[in-house]
Each structure stands twice: as structure tokens, then as C-alpha cells.
Amino acid sequence: MEPILELKGLTKVYPGGLKALDSVDLSIRRGEIFALLGPNGAGKTTLIGAVCGLVRSSGGSMHAFGHDLAIDWRKARSRIGLVPQEMATDMFETVWRAVSYSRGLFGLAPDKGRIEEILKSLSLWDKRDEQIRALSGGMKRRVLIAKALAHEPDLLFLDEPTAGVDVELRKGMWTIIDQMRARGVTIILTTHYIEEAEEMADRVGIISKGRLIMVEEKEAMMAKLGRTEAHIALAEPLTELPPTLTGYPVELENDGTSLRYRGGDGTGKGKAEVAEITKALTRSGIDYTGIDTRESSLEDIFVSLLGEDAA
Numbered sequence: 001m002e003p004i005l006e007l008k009g010l011t012k013v014y015p016g017g018l019k020a021l022d023s024v025d026l027s028i029r030r031g032e033i034f035a036l037l038g039p040n041g042a043g044k045t046t047l048i049g050a051v052c053g054l055v056r057s058s059g060g061s062m063h064a065f066g067h068d069l070a071i072d073w074r075k076a077r078s079r080i081g082l083v084p085q086e087m088a089t090d091m092f093e094t095v096w097r098a099v100s101y102s103r104g105l106f107g108l109a110p111d112k113g114r115i116e117e118i119l120k121s122l123s124l125w126d127k128r129d130e131q132i133r134a135l136s137g138g139m140k141r142r143v144l145i146a147k148a149l150a151h152e153p154d155l156l157f158l159d160e161p162t163a164g165v166d167v168e169l170r171k172g173m174w175t176i177i178d179q180m181r182a183r184g185v186t187i188i189l190t191t192h193y194i195e196e197a198e199e200m201a202d203r204v205g206i207i208s209k210g211r212l213i214m215v216e217e218k219e220a221m222m223a224k225l226g227r228t229e230a231h232i233a234l235a236e237p238l239t240e241l242p243p244t245l246t247g248y249p250v251e252l253e254n255d256g257t258s259l260r261y262r263g264g265d266g267t268g269k270g271k272a273e274v275a276e277i278t279k280a281l282t283r284s285g286i287d288y289t290g291i292d293t294r295e296s297s298l299e300d301i302f303v304s305l306l307g308e309d310a311a
């Protein structure tokens, strides 16, 4: 299937010489949720801005829905929605007017029923006649989402949709994003909350210093780069490892009072090896009093990848 968005060699050099995007290649599939992860200043907002026409790219090409954005920008633009990080909307407008206006801006016929549906799904219906400035931060953010949904985009960018909102609202946002996906909207989100990518995304891209250093299916990334770490507390300290543990990635720690295992590949191999190790200990007559096993998270993977990139 043709990608919904295709970037090739996308580059942005800001006046002054800073290369915010360095030859980014990315294909987005129809209907997926793609999470773009990266530290502050990595280039996430610049990438979104380039696709949405807010930032002029310095090189490369962008195609959306088969249209070359450099030529047919208008045709593609009406199908792309953006929820920016910050409110750029009239604070004195009412919620209803702001959201209805967004629909009109894209040339769609007014549809009160659709606006009502959107406001209800975002729990903004009761606030429809309030001025935006009177809303809480979380509600303002939902107004931004409502505005972006009002013109029924097929491709939606969410730039840090849950930054600064409380945990409860964040979970509520995830539900809304899930509902959008169910309607067939393709979603690209940037986030600082790796938990959010772990929860929501089908694929994850990691960007650092303007370079897309990895793009993978989330599950594949976790399987490829995931690790198991286990600490086995020993009943009596050891001075050296028993021969039965030769070949396993284990070492003694805490003055020989525990064993540390670090290995596996995120597909369950680690847990299986830890079980073998405990059997080997029993065979060698070594007692243990507890095992603490932990699978690495997307966060661990992210940190280790960025560590490599920084080196």
C-alpha cells in the first residue's frame, strides 16, 4: 500500500546554521500510530512544522496522499490536522465558535451534529459557550484536539498531546487517540512520556540531533533491544562463581551476597535463563533467598540508544 506520508532526505537548516533535520527518511503507513521520541531540541517540532507548512524545509522531498507537498500543498493540507504544543487560538472565542471556525477554514460545510459529537467525545460539551481563556490547561488542550478533528483529517499530528496534563487526563487522551485510530485516522505523535509510546504506538521512531536513528515496530524494538536483569540473593556469600554457571552472563555483586544476571533478548530468553540458573545453583548446593527480575522498558532502550548516539 502506498504510504500516507513519505519523507525523503528531509533537511532543515535554520538561519544561523543549526541543522534541525538531517536527511530524514520516513514512511508512514495508513492507519498506524507512529510515536516520534527524542530529547528536547531533537527536531520533532521542526519535522511536524515542515510537513504542516509552518517551517520551510531546506532540502529533500515530502509526499502526502501521493501529492508532492512542494507542488500540491493545498490538496494534501486539507487532509492533515495538527494539534500544536501551544494555543494559537483566540482566547476570547467560545469553544463552540473556535471549533466550528476550524471546520470552515478548511472549506467544509458547517455540520453542527459533527461539532456536537466531537465536543461530547472530548467532554467539552458543557463548556461550549465558555470563552477559551476561562478553561483549565487540560481543557484548552482538548479544544486544540477538537479544532484539529473538526475538519476531519486523515492524518493527524499531535505534538506532545499530554505534556503537562495530569495522569487521569493523560489516560483520557489516550482513549481519545484510540477512538481516532478506530475511525481510520493515521496518527503521528511526539511525546516525552515514553510510557505513552509504549502504550499507544504501533511503531516508534527515535530522533536525536535531527537524525532519525531508528524506526521499528514497537514490539520488534523491544524484542531486539530489550534485556532482562535479575538479582538473585544468596543465603551465604560466595567468593567465586560455581562451574555450573559457566557461560551465563552472571556476576557476583554486593560482596558476593547476590548474583546479577543481565542478558536475554526481550523475547523471554532472559526469564528462561534465569530459571536455568536457579536450577544450576540448586545442583551446586547453593541456596538463594530471593529473585528480583526486571524486563527493560522502552525507556531503558531509549536511554541506551541515545547514549550510543551521544558517544
Ligand SMILES: Nc1ncnc2c1ncn2[C@@H]1O[C@H](COP(=O)(O)OP(=O)(O)OP(=O)(O)O)[C@@H](O)[C@H]1O
Pocket: 014, 015, 016, 018, 019, 020, 038, 039, 040, 041, 042, 043, 044, 045, 046, 047
Ligand atoms: N526558528 C528557529 N530558529 C533557529 N533555530 C530553531 C528554530 N526553531 C527551532 N530551532 C532549533 O532547532 C532544533 C530543533 O528544535 P525542535 O523544536 O524541532 O525540537 P523538538 O525535538 O521539538 O524539541 P522539544 O522536545 O523541546 O519540543 C533546536 O536546537 C532548536 O533550538
